Amino acid sequence: MSKPIYVLSGPNLNLLGQREPEIYGKDTLDDVRARCEAAAGAKGLSVVFRQTNHEGELIDWVQEARTQGSALVLNPAGYGHTSVALLDALKTLAIPIVECHLSNPAAREDFRRHTYVSLAATGVVSGFGAASYELAIAAAAGLVGAA
Numbered sequence: 001m002s003k004p005i006y007v008l009s010g011p012n013l014n015l016l017g018q019r020e021p022e023i024y025g026k027d028t029l030d031d032v033r034a035r036c037e038a039a040a041g042a043k044g045l046s047v048v049f050r051q052t053n054h055e056g057e058l059i060d061w062v063q064e065a066r067t068q069g070s071a072l073v074l075n076p077a078g079y080g081h082t083s084v085a086l087l088d089a090l091k092t093l094a095i096p097i098v099e100c101h102l103s104n105p106a107a108r109e110d111f112r113r114h115t116y117v118s119l120a121a122t123g124v125v126s127g128f129g130a131a132s133y134e135l136a137i138a139a140a141a142g143l144v145g146a147a
């Protein structure tokens with residue numbers, strides 16, 4: 001059995017479906033989890049799917065993915081724009097990292113145009129709502145040779 005794809009989401013994404021649905025869509029985080037499990041399952045892969053509002057916990061999970069995961073799909077949410085510590089953690093990983101956003105941050109406020117995560121990411125998927133996660137899983141599956 002291959003290692004799972006870690007799918008980690010950062011702060012405020014627990015409120016998906018209620019939080020600015022005109023930007024982030026109506027799907028809940030549980031809906032996104034189901035879509036990720038289905039997308040990975042179709043390629044014979046499994047996911048570890050988690051969300052946290054806490055920077056340190058997110059970093060602990062990135063470090064866990066370093067040894068336990070085959071790839072990392074990460075929606076860092078607001079921490080992507082602020083956290084050098086998260087970037088430092090990501091730089092310790094040898095596995096593929098797919099940065100993922102529901103919205104297209106490049107088309108929003110100036111402060112969203114830069115993410116520290118992009119400096120460590122293999123690639124970025126953004127702007128497709130919940131489908132961004134499925135596309136990110138497909139990209140990660142391809143990078144681990146399970147496409």
Ligand code: DQA
Nearest residue numbers: 076077078101102103105112
């Ligand atoms: C987000 C975009 C970020 O700018 C924002 O802080 C989020 C969500 C997205 O998925 O579109 O919380 O990562």
